[in-house]
Amino acid sequence: MNTLLQLFTDFSLLSFVAFGGATALLPELHRVVVDQRQWMDATTFAHLYAIAQAAPGPNVLVVTLIGWQVAGLAGALTATLAMCLPMSVAVYLLFGHWERFKGARWQRAVQLGVAPLAVGLIFSGATLVGRSAGLGWAGWGFVFVVAAFAARARFHPLWCIAAGAALGLAGLV
Amino acid sequence: MSPDSRKTPPAVSLAALFFGFSKIGLSGFGGVLPFARYYLVDTCRWLSAEEFNQLLGLCQFLPGPNVVNLAVVVGRRHGGPAGACAAACGLLAGPMAVALLLALLYDAWGTLPQAQAMLRGVAAAGVGLLFATAFRMALAIRRKPAFLPFVALVFVAIALLRWPLPAVMLAGIALSGAVAYGLLRKGGE
Known part of the structure; x- marks a missing residue:
């Protein structure tokens, strides 16, 4: 029970700074879950991220899987609810007022200002997950190839994931 | 939205909201926003x-998961509070079931060396996709060089120094938002 409560408190607080969604939150999830609470080791964290990539759905699924690893089904539901509920309530209540502050200078300033922070967070998340996964030179080489391809052309991410699984099984990354 | 268009959102049944958003949730890997647009605007014409x-x-x-927030506002618009719940639950239920099935497999066989090797490869692919996302987002702001130092500062604070996000985010929004506010005043955007 204590763990569930901790999970709920930690994750609902994090949802307030999740600008850029769950993807931008990866480094902080890693810090809280691995370093601070020591609910799992870094390798498991990287594995859960990999599993979330291999399942269809919104990016918030990695939070579901972290909850599962911490406290089973109850943990999965608690973590997901904690991450989604506060801002769902906020968006529900702000829905009718958005017209009034949309386009105001402060609103555009916040939106513009948040973008570079989200970019820095996603670079950080990629670095931390890669380090946690224990990638060697070949692994980072594969990361580079995927990044170079995916940044230029929009092709289905499942191809990258399948290639990663195959190369991993073959012992190449 | 003008008051006119707000008066007439088509009423949609709770089941239609639930299953509509289930379809959206299950359609995409690594984010479903493009499918949300396709389904809501082109297929269903709810919006x-x-x-x-x-x-x-x-x-x-x-902040928060954008697509979940989108489900809440679309659900509210077409079905009130119950509609918001139905849409958000529909979006998450299917993907959560699939992810938890994979988690069961991981619990059973995750310690096998083959599973570990495969997951390392998938994680590497996911990391590559993350870098690509960050790179594309960085390209979108390259015309505003005043913001680029913030990318680097956040990386140093979060990835290298491992500072807690809430403090970094609050300071970041204050500084970066102030720069943006100044640029907007000058008519820079």
Whole structure:
């Protein structure tokens, strides 16, 4: 029970700074879950991220899987609810007022200002997950190839994931 | 949205909202936003393209999972509080079931060396996709060089120094937002 409560408190607080969604939150999830609470080791964290990539759905699924690893089904539901509920309530209540502050200078300033922070967070998340996964030179080489391809052309991410699984099984990354 | 267009959102049954958003949730890997637009605007016609952009603007302005926020506002618009719940639950139920099935497999066989090797490869692919996302987002702001130092500062604070995000985010929004506020005053945007 204590763990569930901790999970709920930690994750609902994090949802307030999740600008850029769950993807931008990866480094902080890693810090809280691995370093601070020591609910799992870094390798498991990287594995859960990999599993979330291999399942269809919104990016918030990695939070579901972290909850599962911490406290089973109850943990999965608690973590997901904690991450989604506060801002769902906020968006529900702000829905009718958005017209009034949309386009105001402060609103555009916040939106513009948040973008570079989200970019820095996603670079950080990629670095931390890669380090946690224990990638060697070949692994980072594969990361580079995927990044170079995916940044230029929009092709289905499942191809990258399948290639990663195959190369991993073959012992190449 | 003008008062006129707000008066007449088509009523949609709770089941239609639930299953509609289930379809959206299960369609995409690594984010489902493009499918949300396709389904809501082109297939179901619950929203016009303009209305979709309006609602998405609010969802992307607030923190939290954007697509979940989008489900809440679309559900509310077409079905009130129950509609908001139905849409959000529909979006998450299917993907959560699939992810938890994979988690069961991981619990059973995750310690096998083959599983570990495969997951390392998938994680590497996921990391590559993350870098690509960050790179594309960075390209979008390259015309505003005043913001680029913030990318580097956040990386140093979060990835290298491992500072807690809430403090970094609050300071970051204050500074970066102030720069943006100044640029907007000059008519830079």
